[in-house]
Amino acid sequence: MPIQQYILIALVKIAIALFVLLTACAYVVLAERKLIARMQNRWGPTRVGPFGFLQPLADGLKFILKEDIIPSHVYRPLYIAAPMLSLTLALTSVALIPIGQAIPLGGASIPLQITDVNIGLLIILGITSVGVYGIALAGWSSNSKYSLLGSLRASAQMISYELALGLSLIGVLIGAGSFSLREIVNSQAGYHWNLWYRGQVFAFFIYVMAAFAETNRVPFDLPEAETELVAGYHTEYSAMKFAMFFVAEYANMFTVACLATLLFLGGWDGPVFGPGWLHVLLPVVWFVVKILFFIFLYIWIRGTLPRFRYDQLMAFGWKFLLPLALANIVVTSLVIGLQGR
Amino acid sequence: MTVPLSYYLTLSAILFALGVLAFIIKRNIITIFMSIELMLNAVNLSFVAFAAHWKQLSGQIFVFFVMVVAAAEAAVGLAIIIAVFRTRDTLNVDDVNLLKL
């Protein structure tokens, strides 16, 4: 493949991925508002468009048109850089996520992934761990006590749960023998999903819990506990800068859902039938369905569970999830070692 | 197109020298600690460059051990800094001149 064609295809893929991701973020916000509303016996947004379907557009317009207030007491360079950092890192991880088999197009086979790296999983973990900076710096540079408390909580929480998150993936990695997300998915082909085939139920549980904490979602949303900290680390942000944090949070939710699908639920593995074009399309559909299941799980839990207390949060991470993850590693390696693979 | 090994080693030396410089002229105890990390990073770079040069993986393995030591050191060192700050209310190393808390 000539280099120009390669770059062109990559650019097109990036543009499509960004468009789909941002639109999906906007509509997940709407879905969240609608679902939470129904769980609380309300209607949710109904005014803009049929059933409120144009609400995300109205929200986006509002974010753009609002005055962008920069309080006078903030540390400007970091105050401006923090939301950009958050959003950039949140969107970068999408580049590494495969969403289906390669599609044949005009003689060449185009993988449904922006770039296939042999250490893809590690890079995603790296991007997630660097993502703490956006939140920490936002809180610090705002020069406000609520923001500072929120970002202190966020950094402590994210460092703590990163350990359990990373360790929960080791069982999967031992089974697959590769860091490449595509190979991990291929190793689960034929319904040999890691969730049951390699007995990673506990790892899946740990991963989901830790991922909820990493994305600062209920019941781990202490960094932005509105009842005590106003809005946590983004208290002093408004307009587009606030929107950046907002979109980053939902993009992170998508990344987490994609990883869970790829690592534990067999990625795009699912029943494939029908004519040739359906063979290409169906895996992507299964992948999207699995992701939507996770997004629904997020919303469902938000509508169900109250927030943890801070000491409960730390005790849960360090005294429950971490030992469980270590035990999972020991058992998984023992089983695989005894099977002699 | 390859890059001479000496380029990597020179870069490593420059970074190490800057780390030493920061270690000497900085007064904030946290910044001094960070300059130690910078020196460790400079050394890691030459380890990896040598590993690539001699095609020996042990150079990379050394980097892991350096990172482990750096992580352990950061945990204990920052705990010490917090303890010092609690008793002295300062981060200036010039004010921390008694051999007791």
Next chain:
Amino acid sequence: MHLALFLIFGALAVASAVNLVAQRHPINSALSLVVVMGSLAVLYLLLGAEFVAAIQVIVYAGAIMVLFIFVIMLLNAGEEERTRGSRVAMAVGIPGLIVLAGALMVSLSERNPAARDRVPVGAMFGPPVEVGRALFRQFLLPFEVTSILILIAIMGAVLLARYHAPHPPVARALDPDEAAELLEIAGTHGSATGARERARQEVRR
């Protein structure tokens, strides 16, 4: 291409390191150090050490430096004060550094035949599988020893950072006499257990 990437990220690393020295506020220094580590990760990729590059980002930039920034935020560290009493160190140290750097440059320059060896870049000889094999076979004992080191570090950090109140809060069990005495002070009466409970609340207040 590789040379260009090396020059870009090498220059970025040096510039950030200089910034670390020049900045007065610790958080700016910390962020410069993060940039140094990021550019070093790119250089590791150029050298074919992909796993080390990933670990560099995850461990150094993602964990150690976050810890630093956390402590800076926690202690609310302000601008650095001017240095006191280290003029001798400056007067001796800077020329010494220049001499040292010059000597290194000369010994590493192209004229030195030993330094003319080229690094075959992008050979990708250190895939994670190989690194893991070396780590768990050849270097198993050091690997296990580092785990003990980490354990000791965790215990040390917990011990050091535990909060010692100037006057430790009352946690001792009150004996009934004392409790009764306290209750008398408060001017109330009750059963023995109730008195102890009340007295404890009294003390806590």
